[in-house]
Amino acid sequence: MTQSMTGARMVVQALKDQGVEVVFGYPGGAVLPIYDEIFQQNDIRHILVRHEQGAIHMAEGYARSTGKVGVALVTSGPGATNAVTGLVDALMDSIPIVVLTGQVPTFAIGTDAFQEADTVGITRPCTKMNWLVKDTAKLSETIHLAFHVARSGRPGPVLIDIPKDVQFADAHYVPREKIKPSHYQPKVKGDIEQITRLVEMIETAERPVFYTGGGVINSGPAASQLLRELAEATGFPVTSTLMGLGAYPASGKNWLGMLGMHGLYEANLAMHGCDLMINIGARFDDRITGRIKDFSPNSRKAHIDIDASSINKVVHVDVPILGDVGHVLEDLLRIWKSRGRKVNKAGLATWWKQINEWRAVKCLTYKPSSTIIKPQYALERLEALTKGMDRYITTEVGQHQMWAAQFLGFEGPNRWMTSGGLGTMGYGLPASIGVQIAHPEALVINVAGEASWLMNMQEMGTAMQFRAPVKQFILNNERLGMVRQWQELLHGERYSQSWSESLPDFVKLAEAFGCKGIKVSDPKDLDDAIMEMIRYDGPVIFDCMVEKHENCFPMIPSGKPHNEMLLGDDDTQGVINAKGAVLV
Amino acid sequence: MSPLNIKQGSSSHSAYDLRDPHAEVIESHTLAVIVDNEAGVLARVIGLFSGRGYNIDSLTVAEVDHTGHLSRITIVTRGTPQVIAQIKALLARMVPVHDVHDLTEEGPSVQRELALFKVAGKGEHRIEALRLAEIFRAHVVDSTLESFVFEMTGTPEKIDSFAELMRPLGLREIARTGVAALSRGV
Ligand SMILES: Cc1cc2nc3c(=O)[nH]c(=O)nc-3n(C[C@H](O)[C@H](O)[C@H](O)COP(=O)(O)OP(=O)(O)OC[C@H]3O[C@@H](n4cnc5c(N)ncnc54)[C@H](O)[C@@H]3O)c2cc1C
Ligand SMILES: Cc1ncc(C[n+]2csc(CCOP(=O)(O)OP(=O)(O)O)c2C)c(N)n1
Ligand SMILES: [Mg+2]
Numbered sequence: 001m002t003q004s005m006t007g008a009r010m011v012v013q014a015l016k017d018q019g020v021e022v023v024f025g026y027p028g029g030a031v032l033p034i035y036d037e038i039f040q041q042n043d044i045r046h047i048l049v050r051h052e053q054g055a056i057h058m059a060e061g062y063a064r065s066t067g068k069v070g071v072a073l074v075t076s077g078p079g080a081t082n083a084v085t086g087l088v089d090a091l092m093d094s095i096p097i098v099v100l101t102g103q104v105p106t107f108a109i110g111t112d113a114f115q116e117a118d119t120v121g122i123t124r125p126c127t128k129m130n131w132l133v134k135d136t137a138k139l140s141e142t143i144h145l146a147f148h149v150a151r152s153g154r155p156g157p158v159l160i161d162i163p164k165d166v167q168f169a170d171a172h173y174v175p176r177e178k179i180k181p182s183h184y185q186p187k188v189k190g191d192i193e194q195i196t197r198l199v200e201m202i203e204t205a206e207r208p209v210f211y212t213g214g215g216v217i218n219s220g221p222a223a224s225q226l227l228r229e230l231a232e233a234t235g236f237p238v239t240s241t242l243m244g245l246g247a248y249p250a251s252g253k254n255w256l257g258m259l260g261m262h263g264l265y266e267a268n269l270a271m272h273g274c275d276l277m278i279n280i281g282a283r284f285d286d287r288i289t290g291r292i293k294d295f296s297p298n299s300r301k302a303h304i305d306i307d308a309s310s311i312n313k314v315v316h317v318d319v320p321i322l323g324d325v326g327h328v329l330e331d332l333l334r335i336w337k338s339r340g341r342k343v344n345k346a347g348l349a350t351w352w353k354q355i356n357e358w359r360a361v362k363c364l365t366y367k368p369s370s371t372i373i374k375p376q377y378a379l380e381r382l383e384a385l386t387k388g389m390d391r392y393i394t395t396e397v398g399q400h401q402m403w404a405a406q407f408l409g410f411e412g413p414n415r416w417m418t419s420g421g422l423g424t425m426g427y428g429l430p431a432s433i434g435v436q437i438a439h440p441e442a443l444v445i446n447v448a449g450e451a452s453w454l455m456n457m458q459e460m461g462t463a464m465q466f467r468a469p470v471k472q473f474i475l476n477n478e479r480l481g482m483v484r485q486w487q488e489l490l491h492g493e494r495y496s497q498s499w500s501e502s503l504p505d506f507v508k509l510a511e512a513f514g515c516k517g518i519k520v521s522d523p524k525d526l527d528d529a530i531m532e533m534i535r536y537d538g539p540v541i542f543d544c545m546v547e548k549h550e551n552c553f554p555m556i557p558s559g560k561p562h563n564e565m566l567l568g569d570d571d572t573q574g575v576i577n578a579k580g581a582v583l584v
Numbered sequence: 585m586s587p588l589n590i591k592q593g594s595s596s597h598s599a600y601d602l603r604d605p606h607a608e609v610i611e612s613h614t615l616a617v618i619v620d621n622e623a624g625v626l627a628r629v630i631g632l633f634s635g636r637g638y639n640i641d642s643l644t645v646a647e648v649d650h651t652g653h654l655s656r657i658t659i660v661t662r663g664t665p666q667v668i669a670q671i672k673a674l675l676a677r678m679v680p681v682h683d684v685h686d687l688t689e690e691g692p693s694v695q696r697e698l699a700l701f702k703v704a705g706k707g708e709h710r711i712e713a714l715r716l717a718e719i720f721r722a723h724v725v726d727s728t729l730e731s732f733v734f735e736m737t738g739t740p741e742k743i744d745s746f747a748e749l750m751r752p753l754g755l756r757e758i759a760r761t762g763v764a765a766l767s768r769g770v
Contacts, residue, residue, distance in 0.1 A: 120624055
């Protein structure tokens with residue numbers, strides 16, 4: 001016989017049943033019964049945030065760094081609306097989170113009651129699925145279904161809106177294993193015929209490239225392992241989107257670096273010049289394709305994706321494979337091996353020779369300085385001094401994010417948390433706290449821009465309260481650097497509103513929060529300062545004063561093909577086409 | 585450092601490529617979508633169309649399985665083949681969606697719509713309206729000395745042409761249900 005309990009207790013019970021250990025949240029009138037239940041138990045830890053947006057990004061950081069579902073709990077009205085940005089962020093980046101919102105009592109819905117908002121209406125396009133639960137008898141079932149939906153298929157955020165009277169009422173609790181299976185069961189096994197077609201192409205391709213993405217991370221660590229095996233066994237080069245970094249190790253010999261708008265020269269030219277493109281869990285984002293018409297014009301393309309709507313959405317592919325990366329790669333490897341592990345050795349040798357010429361361009365070269373800290377240098381030092389440590393990186397959004405992607409190396413999946421699809425400034429600090437809560441012993445660093453960082457800086461209070469020793473590595477250029485770069489290159493150097501004026505003294509700010517502040521502006525002091533940051537047992541705000549006008553290169557201007565890439569400030573003089581043409 | 589010579593208004597002037605990559609043939613498709621009959625599901629389906637700028641030419645919804653609580657949504661939409669494929673994939677991945685049928689693609693189908701026409705008039709016009717109604721097999725479901733309400737079932741095209749003919753004869757109002765459709769055969 002199932003137990004009878006209040007809706008509020010059911011929430012906590014269902015979370016326990018789902019193996020939830022941590023909830024990120026903020027209380028309010030419409031969730032008080034649930035908070036009362038949280039108070040009376042010790043299995044689930046509650047992290048009190050300072051703003052509901054922070055709760056969602058923390059849940060995202062927690063989810064992305066563990067592969068588990070992240071959970072957040074917020075109140076009705078403003079609590080729910082504050083969560084909206086985080087929901088869209090998670091939707092765009094396919095991050096599995098469950099968000100519980102309180103709602104006014106069912107009898108008050110629609111009356112413009114105190115702190116009433118149409119939460120399911122507002123968040124419908126911001127979630128993979130959402131529910132308003134009007135009957136306590138349906139609550140436990142809905143919560144279990146929500147977890148299933150969040151983690152199955154293409155992962156994403158789901159939301160459950162729970163009116164206060166539903167939290168107070170009694171009903172029977174339905175445990176996880178008693179729920180009738182949902183009809184929502186996305187297909188994970190790929191079509192063997194299509195996989196075999198891809199194997200045939202792999203056997204003969206002269207200029208192949210693996211274009212990997214966030215889907216490899218979503219699929220789980222086993223998928224990354226299979227990707228490595230496949231890349232080593234075939235000898236094919238591997239590039240990745242911003243979202244897929246770490247799936248193939250940066251130290252791996254087939255690694256070309258990130259591709260796309262700010263991707264590496266060799267990666268983009270390999271994409272442009274390949275004759276076989278194998279997209280594994282990436283979605284042909286516009287930061288990748290540039291001008292569609294000229295996107296990799298001479299290649300046959302295969303696409304492995306769990307979401308049918310990602311396939312043929314922007315780029316037509318020759319071999320569509322609907323399924324989970326891990327499952328498909330397993331079949332692919334098995335079939336390829338059983339057919340004799342064939343590749344076009346001669347073709348590959350020439351291809352690698354070409355790639356190595358592109359590599360020799362050393363596209364990440366920047367002008368060093370002995371007086372000013374170049375942001376790239378700061379990241380090179382951070383990389384050198386933290387390499388081999390149990391390290392997780394989060395970022396904010398802007399130039400610093402791109403430099404972090406270029407200059408830091410990721411050896412494993414789930415070590416890199418960034419807001420790619422929505423590009424949410426203010427993501428990194430809360431995300432770093434979520435990661436640290438999941439990995440208390442690890443070194444968690446948020447590579448930030450000063451402007452982004454200010455957007456959710458209140459969460460330093462959360463870091464202090466819960467002893468999350470997150471390191472806030474701020475590359476302070478006193479500019480909205482990414483905006484400034486676009487204005488310089490595309491808007492006649494009219495720097496409209498792209499200054500970070502009236503910045504706080506970050507060291508004093510750190511002291512005000514009770515943590516450590518470090519400021520550095522001389523390249524000579526950088527290493528010691530970074531070591532001090534790492535060694536400090538607690539949160540640190542690291543104010544790294546960097547070159548204010550550095551531009552992030554390589555850069556492919558929007559709507560341009562891959563081979564029209566800007567490599568440095570010299571390229572921005574006048575025409576792009578002339579230099580671009582020489583590059584191919 | 586000089587700025588790039590990129591023309592104002594050209595695609596590179598923006599963070600997005602502003603050109604439409606899919607400018608090609610437009611097709612009309614009738615989709616039958618089987619969904620859980622739950623609050624918010626219709627809003628989610630419609631939101632997909634409005635949110636992504638797809639067209640809805642006709643929409644009908646009703647519960648068709650009372651024990652399983654399943655509704656059938658019939659949508660007539662327009663787009664390039666790529667857009668139609670995208671719409672179907674986006675519908676199919678929705679959690680409350682059980683099935684998506686493209687009746688246009690899956691072979692011949694029957695499509696019917698019901699419409700009511702209020703036609704007001706006297707004398708010759710009134711007689712002509714009745715005569716045409718008979719030809720179109722429309723039924724009179726309400727009549728006063730000065731008006732008729734005709735009921736007609738047919739393809740959307742047939743309803744359109746009847747409406748055209750009634751216009752000069754005193755057409756006042758039309759109510760249409762939208763298309764219901766089933767594939768032919770089993
Ligand atoms: C300022 C800025 C600049 C940027 N510049 C770049 C850049 O230069 N280069 C770059 O790469 N990105 C860049 N981005 C990020 C970019 O906007 C996109 O977020 C990113 O390219 C998308 O990565 P993805 O294709 O791997 O897709 P994701 O968003 O990670 O999507 C994953 C795909 O895999 C599928 N999938 C999910 N789970 C599975 C599974 N289990 N099995 C199979 N498939 C699965 C999904 O359906 C989806 O199609 C930038 C972002 C910002 C904010
Ligand atoms: C919430 C939000 N608002 C606006 C933007 C647009 N935007 C992208 S990058 C950027 C500047 C970021 O400045 P900073 O954090 O200092 O990073 P930098 O580029 O200087 O490294 C802005 C305003 C955004 N991505 N997110
Ligand atoms: Mg900045």
